[in-house]
Amino acid sequence: MSSLAFDPAAAARAWRPRPWADSAALRWAIYCAALAYAVIALGTMEVNWTRVAEGTARAGRFLSGFFPPDFVSKRSEILEGLAESLTMTVVASAVGIVISLPVALGAARNLAPLPVYLVCRAVIAIGRSFQEIIIAILFVAMLGFGPLAGTVTLALTTVGFLSKLLAEDIEDMDPAQAEAIRATGAGWFQLLAWGVLPQVKARLIGLSAYRVDINFRESAVLGLVGAGGIGDTLNTAFDRYEFDTAAAVLLVIIVIVLACEYSSGVIRRWVQ
Amino acid sequence: MLLRLEQLTKRYGTGDLALDRVDLQVPAGQVMALIGPSGAGKSTLIRCVNRLVEPTAGHVFLDGQEVTGLGAGALRRMRRRMGMIFQEYALVERLSVMENVLSGRLGYVGFWPSWFRRFPRSDIEQAFRLLDRVGLVEHADKRADALSGGQRQRVGIVRALMQSPSLLLVDEPTASLDPKTSRQIMRLLVELCAERDLAAIVNIHDVALARQFARRIVGLRAGRIVFDGSAEALGPEQLTAIYGEEDWSQTIRPVEEEDEAELAA
Numbered sequence: 001m002s003s004l005a006f007d008p009a010a011a012a013r014a015w016r017p018r019p020w021a022d023s024a025a026l027r028w029a030i031y032c033a034a035l036a037y038a039v040i041a042l043g044t045m046e047v048n049w050t051r052v053a054e055g056t057a058r059a060g061r062f063l064s065g066f067f068p069p070d071f072v073s074k075r076s077e078i079l080e081g082l083a084e085s086l087t088m089t090v091v092a093s094a095v096g097i098v099i100s101l102p103v104a105l106g107a108a109r110n111l112a113p114l115p116v117y118l119v120c121r122a123v124i125a126i127g128r129s130f131q132e133i134i135i136a137i138l139f140v141a142m143l144g145f146g147p148l149a150g151t152v153t154l155a156l157t158t159v160g161f162l163s164k165l166l167a168e169d170i171e172d173m174d175p176a177q178a179e180a181i182r183a184t185g186a187g188w189f190q191l192l193a194w195g196v197l198p199q200v201k202a203r204l205i206g207l208s209a210y211r212v213d214i215n216f217r218e219s220a221v222l223g224l225v226g227a228g229g230i231g232d233t234l235n236t237a238f239d240r241y242e243f244d245t246a247a248a249v250l251l252v253i254i255v256i257v258l259a260c261e262y263s264s265g266v267i268r269r270w271v272q
Numbered sequence: 273m274l275l276r277l278e279q280l281t282k283r284y285g286t287g288d289l290a291l292d293r294v295d296l297q298v299p300a301g302q303v304m305a306l307i308g309p310s311g312a313g314k315s316t317l318i319r320c321v322n323r324l325v326e327p328t329a330g331h332v333f334l335d336g337q338e339v340t341g342l343g344a345g346a347l348r349r350m351r352r353r354m355g356m357i358f359q360e361y362a363l364v365e366r367l368s369v370m371e372n373v374l375s376g377r378l379g380y381v382g383f384w385p386s387w388f389r390r391f392p393r394s395d396i397e398q399a400f401r402l403l404d405r406v407g408l409v410e411h412a413d414k415r416a417d418a419l420s421g422g423q424r425q426r427v428g429i430v431r432a433l434m435q436s437p438s439l440l441l442v443d444e445p446t447a448s449l450d451p452k453t454s455r456q457i458m459r460l461l462v463e464l465c466a467e468r469d470l471a472a473i474v475n476i477h478d479v480a481l482a483r484q485f486a487r488r489i490v491g492l493r494a495g496r497i498v499f500d501g502s503a504e505a506l507g508p509e510q511l512t513a514i515y516g517e518e519d520w521s522q523t524i525r526p527v528e529e530e531d532e533a534e535l536a537a
Contacts (some may be wrong), residue, residue, distance in 0.1 A: 174365075176358060176362035179324055180358055180362035180428075181364065181378065182351075183322055183351060184351065184376050184377075184378045184435055185351035185378065186348070186379060187348060187378075189383045190378045190383055193383070199364070199365075202366075
């Protein structure tokens with residue numbers, strides 16, 4: 001063995017992981033800048049400790065107002081709100097899913113010609129560009145207070161959500177399987193039913209179940225801007241300082257969301 | 273002539289000339305191997321025949337009927353007569369073996385019957401006969417992705433045969449298979465073609481396999497036909513013309529020798 005032989009042990013000792021920035025000066029400059037920013041930012045915060053103390057006491061009273069939750073005295077309002085929310089969820093999800101199917105096909109670049117693609121992508125962008133609350137405010141102004149505004153809002157946002165994710169799944173599919181179906185002389189709809197749908201069906205069902213879950217949670221929020229549902233009940237309870245009823249509504253929402261979560265999990269496992 | 277290509281040319285959007293004025297004729301019942309280096313245009317050629325790839329210029333005739341220039345509906349009816357078999361099998365993995373086989377009939381049944389899987393009884397019988405012929409009847413209700421490579425390719429072959437084609441377009445049928453399975457698949461293909469008087473264009477990388485199973489071999493290089501003759505006529509000179517300079521002496525040993533070598537191994 002010559003003295004010039006490669007010594008892996010020594011090389012291993014000498015080896016250091018590559019730093020995240022090559023220049024040591026740059027590294028230290030960034031550390032110092034981050035530290036300086038933290039110090040200055042903390043310095044500009046004005047914390048009024050007496051107000052914090054008062055607020056803590058008030059928060060304690062406020063929270064104790066939630067207990068015990070009162071399901072009974074406003075029972076019919078809670079049930080009505082719940083039924084309204086569930087109706088909004090089911091209708092909006094069903095309508096949204098049905099509309100999102102053709103939009104998703106149009107928004108998949110490997111199936112749709114460019115003009116169709118652009119139109120469908122624009123529909124998705126519109127459905128996704130605003131938060132549900134903002135769209136709901138718009139529809140409440142257009143359609144009046146009540147669950148119709150909420151339902152339309154949820155349907156629109158469902159289309160934005162589902163079409164986008166489904167379109168991306170379609171774009172990721174295995175083109176060979178679709179090509180094989182095309183080679184049999186299948187028509188366009190047969191191509192979709194035999195070549196595309198089997199590849200994206202599991203994801204379509206899973207996403208739809210997830211969206212139902214989201215729609216229920218959103219329907220609870222939309223009531224705050226007057227778009228109907230159990231959120232309306234919750235809002236009214238807060239306005240009247242009936243915190244025990246509000247607590248009952250919150251518990252109902254939690255239970256329903258848990259149920260949605262669990263069942264969408266079961267559905268997704270079943271379709272895999 | 274069953275299939276006639278006239279001056280068939282394909283230039284892709286990127287400017288690559290994949291096929292350069294190809295003239296080719298295939299009589300009924302002939303199994304023809306198409307060999308050539310990667311990128312020579314083999315896949316493009318068979319895809320131009322059923323217009324999965326749209327030719328830039330030239331004509332394709334099947335049984336005297338022009339395929340190029342057909343409208344969408346007529347093209348679909350024409351595609352029924354050209355079964356296609358793919359390299360990676362291209363089975364729809366989440367469908368059952370039977371559904372994959374029946375998908376070969378999609379060109380013959382309407383959308384709603386196919387949606388509800390209401391295929392004519394005769395189609396289902398035919399499917400079972402063919403699955404039995406290739407030894408896969410007991411797998412009919414399995415999902416396609418549960419099968420091995422050789423089994424999947426046999427399903428792919430059955431799917432193509434379900435179309436009652438007069439021509440098979442076969443794209444690298446053995447590229448994903450081991451040598452023994454490759455030979456079994458090629459033997460099955462050749463037998464089935466003989467039984468049904470089917471013509472086939474078989475794209476294949478493996479020259480030894482092509483020589484073993486195809487009577488006629490066509491060599492493609494850079495989009496042009498540079499060899500067209502019998503398996504016996506394919507010597508080192510011809511292989512050099514197709515693929516370029518290389519030591520071909522081991523490739524063109526008589527086939528029996530190679531089989532013996534395999535058995536000995």
